[in-house]
Amino acid sequence: MQRTVYTTINKIENPALRNVAEGLARLVLENWLYILVFLLLWRFPYIVASLSDTEVTPRRPTGDSVFWQSVMAQSLLIASLSMSYNLLFGFSGIISFGHALFFGAGGYVTFVVMSQVDGISFYVAVIAAVLASILLSLVAGVVTLRLRGVYFTMFTLAFAEMFFVLAKSGTFRNITGAEDGLLIRDLIPEALNPTPTGDGSRLVMYRYTLIFFVIVFLAIRRYLNSPVGRVMLAIRENEERARTIGYNTFRYKLITMVFAGVIACLTGILLVLWSTDKRIKPDLLSLNYTVQPLLYTLIGGVGTLAGPVISSLGLELGEAYLRDETLRIGSATYEIADLWDLFLGVLFVVVVMVLPNGIVGTWNRWWAERKVKRLEASMQMQQKPPDSAS
Amino acid sequence: MNYFKQLSPEHRRSWGLVAAYLGLLIVISLADFGLNTAGQTVFRGLLLGMLVFLVASGLSLIFGLLDVLNFAQGAFLLVGAYVGYQVYEGIGLGAGLSLLAAFITAVVVGGILGTLVEAGLIRPLYKRPIFQIVLTFGLAAILMDLVERYYGPDPKQPIKPPAFLDEKFTLFAQSLSVYRLFIIFLGLAMMIGVFILLHRTRIGIIIRAGVQDSEMVQALGINVRLVFTLVFVLGSALAALGGIAIVPYQGATLEMGNQFLILAIVVVVIGGMGSYEGTAIASVVVGLTRAVAEQLSLTHFNAPVLAETSILLLMILVLLVQPSGLFGREEA
Amino acid sequence: MSEKYILEGQGLRKEFGGLVAVADVDIRVRQGELHSIIGPNGAGKTTLFNLLTGNLRPTRGTVRFRDQDITLAPLYRRVHLGIGRSFQVTNIFPNLSVLENVRLAAQARGGDSFKFWWNYQRFKKYNAVALQAIEQAGLHDRAHVPAAILPHGDKRKLELAILLASDAEILLLDEPTAGMATEQVPALIETIRRIQQAGDKTIMLVEHNMNVVMNISDRITVMHQGEVLAEGTPAEITRNETVQKAYLGELYGDFAEIIQGQGGVA
Ligand SMILES: Nc1ncnc2c1ncn2[C@@H]1O[C@H](COP(=O)(O)OP(=O)(O)O)[C@@H](O)[C@H]1O
Numbered sequence: 003m004q005r006t007v008y009t010t011i012n013k014i015e016n017p018a019l020r021n022v023a024e025g026l027a028r029l030v031l032e033n034w035l036y037i038l039v040f041l042l043l044w045r046f047p048y049i050v051a052s053l054s055d056t057e058v059t060p061r062r063p064t065g066d067s068v069f070w071q072s073v074m075a076q077s078l079l080i081a082s083l084s085m086s087y088n089l090l091f092g093f094s095g096i097i098s099f100g101h102a103l104f105f106g107a108g109g110y111v112t113f114v115v116m117s118q119v120d121g122i123s124f125y126v127a128v129i130a131a132v133l134a135s136i137l138l139s140l141v142a143g144v145v146t147l148r149l150r151g152v153y154f155t156m157f158t159l160a161f162a163e164m165f166f167v168l169a170k171s172g173t174f175r176n177i178t179g180a181e182d183g184l185l186i187r188d189l190i191p192e193a194l195n196p197t198p199t200g201d202g203s204r205l206v207m208y209r210y211t212l213i214f215f216v217i218v219f220l221a222i223r224r225y226l227n228s229p230v231g232r233v234m235l236a237i238r239e240n241e242e243r244a245r246t247i248g249y250n251t252f253r254y255k256l257i258t259m260v261f262a263g264v265i266a267c268l269t270g271i272l273l274v275l276w277s278t279d280k281r282i283k284p285d286l287l288s289l290n291y292t293v294q295p296l297l298y299t300l301i302g303g304v305g306t307l308a309g310p311v312i313s314s315l316g317l318e319l320g321e322a323y324l325r326d327e328t329l330r331i332g333s334a335t336y337e338i339a340d341l342w343d344l345f346l347g348v349l350f351v352v353v354v355m356v357l358p359n360g361i362v363g364t365w366n367r368w369w370a371e372r373k374v375k376r377l378e379a380s381m382q383m384q385q386k387p388p389d390s391a392s
Numbered sequence: 393m394n395y396f397k398q399l400s401p402e403h404r405r406s407w408g409l410v411a412a413y414l415g416l417l418i419v420i421s422l423a424d425f426g427l428n429t430a431g432q433t434v435f436r437g438l439l440l441g442m443l444v445f446l447v448a449s450g451l452s453l454i455f456g457l458l459d460v461l462n463f464a465q466g467a468f469l470l471v472g473a474y475v476g477y478q479v480y481e482g483i484g485l486g487a488g489l490s491l492l493a494a495f496i497t498a499v500v501v502g503g504i505l506g507t508l509v510e511a512g513l514i515r516p517l518y519k520r521p522i523f524q525i526v527l528t529f530g531l532a533a534i535l536m537d538l539v540e541r542y543y544g545p546d547p548k549q550p551i552k553p554p555a556f557l558d559e560k561f562t563l564f565a566q567s568l569s570v571y572r573l574f575i576i577f578l579g580l581a582m583m584i585g586v587f588i589l590l591h592r593t594r595i596g597i598i599i600r601a602g603v604q605d606s607e608m609v610q611a612l613g614i615n616v617r618l619v620f621t622l623v624f625v626l627g628s629a630l631a632a633l634g635g636i637a638i639v640p641y642q643g644a645t646l647e648m649g650n651q652f653l654i655l656a657i658v659v660v661v662i663g664g665m666g667s668y669e670g671t672a673i674a675s676v677v678v679g680l681t682r683a684v685a686e687q688l689s690l691t692h693f694n695a696p697v698l699a700e701t702s703i704l705l706l707m708i709l710v711l712l713v714q715p716s717g718l719f720g721r722e723e724a
Numbered sequence: 725m726s727e728k729y730i731l732e733g734q735g736l737r738k739e740f741g742g743l744v745a746v747a748d749v750d751i752r753v754r755q756g757e758l759h760s761i762i763g764p765n766g767a768g769k770t771t772l773f774n775l776l777t778g779n780l781r782p783t784r785g786t787v788r789f790r791d792q793d794i795t796l797a798p799l800y801r802r803v804h805l806g807i808g809r810s811f812q813v814t815n816i817f818p819n820l821s822v823l824e825n826v827r828l829a830a831q832a833r834g835g836d837s838f839k840f841w842w843n844y845q846r847f848k849k850y851n852a853v854a855l856q857a858i859e860q861a862g863l864h865d866r867a868h869v870p871a872a873i874l875p876h877g878d879k880r881k882l883e884l885a886i887l888l889a890s891d892a893e894i895l896l897l898d899e900p901t902a903g904m905a906t907e908q909v910p911a912l913i914e915t916i917r918r919i920q921q922a923g924d925k926t927i928m929l930v931e932h933n934m935n936v937v938m939n940i941s942d943r944i945t946v947m948h949q950g951e952v953l954a955e956g957t958p959a960e961i962t963r964n965e966t967v968q969k970a971y972l973g974e975l976y977g978d979f980a981e982i983i984q985g986q987g988g989v990a
């Protein structure tokens with residue numbers, strides 16, 4: 003199939019045209035699976051609508067299609083968050099337990115700025131939030147990246163916790179709303195409010211979210227395939243060696259932390275827009291949003307591109323699907339929604355113990371091992387003089 | 393005073409720093425709050441320090457010997473507190489016996505939990521240290537979830553200690569329950585007890601040697617694995633003990649686990665991973681810092697947030713000055 | 725003032741706890757020479773290399789590169805000044821391919837490493853440099869093999885290739901032939917010699933094979949228990965009585981023969 007396409011292209015006489023055609027063919031042939039998934043996600047509201055016989059843009063926000071638009075959008079955001087976590091944990095070997103800080107900072111800075119500065123536009127506030135997250139990761143990075151592994155990990159946890167404490171603190175009640183959080187219903191720009199469904203706002207917002215997810219995916223993929231990404235790979239493999247061939251590894255790790263932080267920040271903003279109660283709450287800065295991406299990264303496959311996406315979407319959608327079901331064990335019945343966290347916890351332990359490479363990682367490893375075996379076999383063939391076999 | 397002669401110059405400097413810092417805190421308190429309030433503040437600081445020590449010493453010992461960063465210490469504390477609370481409420485043997493039973497059960501449950509975790513989950517991951525960290529982190533989340541599920545989200549009221557611990561005494565013109573004194577003594581007793589264990593017993597010598605170089609100890613034909621388990625169990629039992637010790641004083645809340653975990657982390661980072669003396673000293677430093685900051689913010693700024701973040705700022709400061717903590721081993 | 729010394733260590737000392745691994749060593753390497761360090765295991769040769777390249781901080785003493793004090797310069801900066809090294813114990817990126825191992829070394833010396841918005845394949849020059857280094861080291865048919873599965877001898881070649889791709893002015897080679905099959909050694913040594921003679925490269929070499937050392941070195945430093953026992957041309961070293969008595973005679977049994985064999989040449 004591939005070969006026929008390329009031979010056909012090679013028959014094109016005009017060299018410029020041939021190059022374009024070849025590029026296009028490569029793009030499609032190497033990414034057809036991703037493109038297919040994207041198209042499916044794009045049509046997802048309609049697919050659900052036709053399966054459940056509901057409207058995509060009903061006047062009242064009820065029905066399966068609008069429900070699943072919201073679920074899918076939030077799952078895509080959690081997937082983005084997991085990808086950003088995996089960028090640190092999986093591809094760079096940086097174990098940060100403070101990722102929630104950047105995630106929560108997104109929502110907090112954006113809307114605190116909006117509520118404090120009269121007439122400031124949402125987009126300016128978003129820029130402020132991104133700048134804040136860059137600053138935070140720079141501060142955290144400069145203080146900590148030189149530390150030995152465990153000190154780094156402990157520090158990130160404590161550093162993030164400090165902001166969680168700040169957000170809950172009564173001292174800033176009139177700014178952050180302390181434990182109750184801050185109502186942001188009136189601050190969300192109309193164009194980005196997914197709540198009204200009748201005018202198609204939710205559908206549009208769903209598409210924005212999907213596009214955001216795609217951009218994050220592509221950006222991370224490009225980052226990993228860039229010179230910086232290759233250096234990060236080297237650092238994960240053998241940091242001292244990377245320094246000995248001339249890399250200031252500290253800087254690369256810092257850049258990566260900033261990059262992951264910015265993604266988490268933007269994800270956080272979008273997720274707040276999707277929240278049903280339209281509030282920013284200290285919970286956004288809690289350990290939850292570190293544990294969750296860590297969990298999904300592990301389950302999907304540490305250091306794989308698709309792994310965190312698959313596990314995030316699978317588990318988030320699964321939870322939403324099973325939320326109202328009950329489980330009967332003997333005479334007792336349990337709500338699935340109640341058991342879900344426990345289920346995730348057990349899954350987590352099981353994966354750590356028996357499937358350390360996660361779903362995608364295990365699959366990849368299996369493939370790689372086959373390839374290595376073949377290579378080794380061919381190398382032995384070369385070394386053995388052909389006539390020495392007796 | 394042989395101890396001081398053996399110290400490396402860095403550690404001697406650290407001692408100097410600590411002494412100067414504690415002196416400064418006390419002078420500030422005296423000058424600012426007057427004798428009585430200063431006394432009360434220092435007392436509160438010591439109390440907190442001793443509680444934190446119980447969690448932190450486990451964290452530090454476990455890391456020192458096993459190289460495992462046990463993020464589940466906070467969860468062990470939580471389990472100790474709630475299980476102890478339940479025993480106290482359920483047993484109905486009068487305050488004294490019930491409290492004793494609560495303490496014993498908490499410690500035993502903490503120990504059993506520690507055994508299960510070490511043998512069942514940590515040990516198989518010995519070759520994959522990163523996953524050990526990740527596992528304890530996830531485990532903490534699970535345990536806390538289970539506690540919430542079983543005991544409900546509402547805070548538990550402080551339980552009543554027996555009469556002789558509930559009596560009042562006056563210190564710096566403040567009437568306090570003897571129970572607080574008891575906590576301080578408990579903390580000190582554990583501090584000294586573990587110190588004696590480490591320095592005066594055979595197993596302690598093995599543990600300390602293991603902290604220095606666990607392969608070496610293994611090479612001597614000692615069953616290091618068993619020692620590992622013992623230390624892990626000791627660590628979790630101490631955390632659970634800390635948990636139940638808090639209950640008569642402050643009650644039990646779900647947040648307690650993370651709160652004390654963070655405090656313990658700060659203590660261990662400041663004191664230096666794997667250094668028992670460091671952990672002990674840093675506990676006092678952190679406790680006092682917190683108490684003085686609380687008092688300062690109360691009298692001057694009316695901003696509790698200052699108190700809440702003070703120790704984290706302290707930690708950042710220490711790390712900037714001494715990246716491996718005050719009494720940590722220096723790594724090449 | 726130094727006469728064209730490219731790399732100098734003055735009073736270099738490194739202590740590990742109580743152990744003095746390098747004891748107040750002075751060493752000077754001239755531009756363009758092949759300077760060998762010899763001495764028994766544990767003499768402190770590797771530690772001396774680590775001090776010169778910045779993998780370790782000296783307890784005392786200074787390191788100078790082209791009259792510039794680099795004692796406190798971090799490891800990676802020294803690479804950009806032109807100091808490169810290989811390791812005695814193979815030290816590579818095991819899960820990356822041979823080509824990628826070497827390409828990363830080439831990329832490090834260019835100015836494109838921070839360009840996170842381009843695909844790394846865009847920078848073809850590093851690929852070219854890497855392939856050339858791989859060729860030079862004699863690994864051309866292994867470029868796409870993961871480094872971890874290379875046989876030991878090829879790993880040693882990979883060490884060399886990584887160093888070559890770094891395009892250093894002074895190359896510190898720590899026992900490049902360690903553990904290699906004997907029949908592969910001459911080719912590798914030949915490569916090293918060619919590199920030195922082709923460009924204006926300076927080479928520092930730790931090597932145990934006396935034959936090799938005596939043949940290709942311009943100067944030799946003899947280390948023993950962290951100290952420099954003697955320094956000079958191969959002929960001077962062979963004639964040096966301290967070296968002979970104190971150390972060479974007993975440790976390298978075959979050394980006496982070499983001395984006799986080369987007797988007249990000076
Ligand atoms: N990182 C280290 N920590 C402790 N001792 C070391 C370290 N590196 C080397 N040594 C010691 O320093 C001495 C010199 O070692 P080395 O420089 O490797 O010698 P050589 O390369 O000449 O064989 C040896 O006794 C060795 O054990």
Ligand SMILES: [Mg+2]
Nearest residue numbers: 769770771812
């Ligand atoms: Mg050596």
